[in-house]
Amino acid sequence: MTKEEYWNTNVKLIIKTLIIWFVVSYLCGIILVDVLNTIQLGGYKLGFWFAQQGAIYVFVFLIFWYASQIATLDEEYNKVRKD
Amino acid sequence: MELQELTITFVGLTFLLYMGIAYQTRAKSSEEFYVAGGGIGPIGNGMATAADWMSAASFISMAGLISFYGYGGSVFLLGWTGGFVLLATVLAPYLRKHGTHTVPQFIGDRYLSQKARLIGVACLIIASITYIIGQMKGVGVAFSRFLEVDYNTGLSIGIAIVTFYAVIGGMKGITYTQMAQYVVMIFAYTIPAIFISMELTGNPIPQLGLAGTFTGTETFLLDKLDQIQVELGFAAYTTQERLSGFNMFVYTVSLMIGTAGLPHVIMRFFTVKTVKAARASAGWALLFISILYTTAPALAAMAKLNLMNTIENPMNVANPDYKDISDNLVYDERPVWFKKWEDTGLLKFEDKNGDGRIQYSADKSKSEMVKIDRDIMVLANPEIAQLPNWVIALVAAGGLAAALSTAAGLLLAISASISKDLFKEILRPDMTDKQELATGRWAMLGAVAVGGYFGFFPPDFAAGTVALAFGLAASSIFPALMLGIFSKKVGSTAAIAGMLSGMGITLLYVFQHKGIMFVKSTAFLGDMSPNWFLGIEPNAFGAIGAIVNFTVAIVVSNMVKTSDEDAAKMAAIVENMRTPERPGEELADTSH
Numbered sequence: 001m002t003k004e005e006y007w008n009t010n011v012k013l014i015i016k017t018l019i020i021w022f023v024v025s026y027l028c029g030i031i032l033v034d035v036l037n038t039i040q041l042g043g044y045k046l047g048f049w050f051a052q053q054g055a056i057y058v059f060v061f062l063i064f065w066y067a068s069q070i071a072t073l074d075e076e077y078n079k080v081r082k083d
Numbered sequence: 084m085e086l087q088e089l090t091i092t093f094v095g096l097t098f099l100l101y102m103g104i105a106y107q108t109r110a111k112s113s114e115e116f117y118v119a120g121g122g123i124g125p126i127g128n129g130m131a132t133a134a135d136w137m138s139a140a141s142f143i144s145m146a147g148l149i150s151f152y153g154y155g156g157s158v159f160l161l162g163w164t165g166g167f168v169l170l171a172t173v174l175a176p177y178l179r180k181h182g183t184h185t186v187p188q189f190i191g192d193r194y195l196s197q198k199a200r201l202i203g204v205a206c207l208i209i210a211s212i213t214y215i216i217g218q219m220k221g222v223g224v225a226f227s228r229f230l231e232v233d234y235n236t237g238l239s240i241g242i243a244i245v246t247f248y249a250v251i252g253g254m255k256g257i258t259y260t261q262m263a264q265y266v267v268m269i270f271a272y273t274i275p276a277i278f279i280s281m282e283l284t285g286n287p288i289p290q291l292g293l294a295g296t297f298t299g300t301e302t303f304l305l306d307k308l309d310q311i312q313v314e315l316g317f318a319a320y321t322t323q324e325r326l327s328g329f330n331m332f333v334y335t336v337s338l339m340i341g342t343a344g345l346p347h348v349i350m351r352f353f354t355v356k357t358v359k360a361a362r363a364s365a366g367w368a369l370l371f372i373s374i375l376y377t378t379a380p381a382l383a384a385m386a387k388l389n390l391m392n393t394i395e396n397p398m399n400v401a402n403p404d405y406k407d408i409s410d411n412l413v414y415d416e417r418p419v420w421f422k423k424w425e426d427t428g429l430l431k432f433e434d435k436n437g438d439g440r441i442q443y444s445a446d447k448s449k450s451e452m453v454k455i456d457r458d459i460m461v462l463a464n465p466e467i468a469q470l471p472n473w474v475i476a477l478v479a480a481g482g483l484a485a486a487l488s489t490a491a492g493l494l495l496a497i498s499a500s501i502s503k504d505l506f507k508e509i510l511r512p513d514m515t516d517k518q519e520l521a522t523g524r525w526a527m528l529g530a531v532a533v534g535g536y537f538g539f540f541p542p543d544f545a546a547g548t549v550a551l552a553f554g555l556a557a558s559s560i561f562p563a564l565m566l567g568i569f570s571k572k573v574g575s576t577a578a579i580a581g582m583l584s585g586m587g588i589t590l591l592y593v594f595q596h597k598g599i600m601f602v603k604s605t606a607f608l609g610d611m612s613p614n615w616f617l618g619i620e621p622n623a624f625g626a627i628g629a630i631v632n633f634t635v636a637i638v639v640s641n642m643v644k645t646s647d648e649d650a651a652k653m654a655a656i657v658e659n660m661r662t663p664e665r666p667g668e669e670l671a672d673t674s675h
Contacts, residue, residue, distance in 0.1 A: 014172045030157075033328070041294065070176075
């Protein structure tokens, strides 16, 4: 793996992370909130739940997920790095 | 014990704890003073970051805002947490790899420009000082209400404590104190929420209680809240928007990138040993933060229900069909907490129809609750719910922990920037480590003096500080940092043009109606409608400023040619940031 390949894989990983980040907060919590609000989750309307609870849980998970993915990538890169 | 004695005991004990920790872990070198020697573990740093981040605004104000804005208050929940995903993925690891002590230092290094560094210093100081004023106010309010001393005495005590431990402790002392403050804060926030959730729904976990039904009924809490709000003429709690969906979208973006760009938060990631630890500690920070942030919506909704229940009538909440307002609370029989908050002027009643009972309504001409300051919701909540006195005392200690931990982090960011970026880099490059440490401590005292002054004499712009701090961080610092990492091409001219235009347009929009530095007489564009640009409110404008910043910087970088020598230097800096550390590698500290 070259330096460029390492960086490009990282950028792709970041984009993946930020797509999920966008979906749970902006899409589910704001843009599609009215549609999702027609679904009930206990006493929560689903869109409202995403905006005030769900997105935050996903954010925490996302950071740890990204950190573990990139840590694996770092290890692979360190095995073959030339500099 | 009486409430006041209990409060003094709780607050006194926590203060002794903070000072003891600060003394034990005081900084002995400038390395320890600014970045705690670079040896804090990811979980510890995560906890300290959580305390650093969660200010009086998070602890005292946020649930109150959600109480009154309902769904519209989600912008704060999303914005102030989502920023950490950005920090973990696009900023913190690379800034840590580069290895500086301050944010302007990175900007100066990366763009090879003292001018860029100075703009960074200016943004940092304005953003941090305005932020400190908010903390000072929080300290004053908490003291004056709970210890029943006057605002100025309370503020003086708070300033003395934070000065003592920040100045001697430096980043190292502050880090360990913040861990203790996090623990105090989180217990103070969740315990009342657990009690209230138990009382209303029988479920001890507030996050689940909010989804539940009232004990012994089939009525969902949130449905009932919607219903009462609508009956009183307000918008339904779970669907009320803040101006518009578009405004909420932009507001959330602004708060997220503002969070990621606030120097005192970024600085915490310079205290860990490795890039890997920087990423992990962002995760831990958000995990610790999320405990408070997911409790806040439950606290907000339950506090609102309890408040309306007290005013409207005791049976109203449990009985869905009850509507008779002739049973509303008789003013002369109002509870003790009501009277105490009236004394502070944050709660006001006016008997408009002269029936001696309290009516609360969305219709301003009829509503007899002429003032309910949103900031009292969290502090008054345990009293409204009639929780034991020790819970109320704990809340006071928690509110103070939140304000002090953030104030200390801000003071450190200011002092590091003044001594490192102004003195060491520009004015007196030949300073010894000892002189640098002394300069840092004096700069911190200076920052306390300025912050304290504004605490005693709150300026007109106290209320607008959030807009200013987040606006600057979002429109100026965040894009400069992100471009510095993700582009090799953007050089000093482009970065400076971007920062100035992003910042300029944001400040222009914030100041146009509110006046320059919020002095009303200097308001311009007074004849245009408020929020004239696509219905975006000024507090939400940082995102637009950031777009302008990015666009200008990229356009200019395509027009201006950087010298080959500079381009090679910048490329080397960027390459180094993007490359992971070797196993077991001790990261170089490039700041010396």
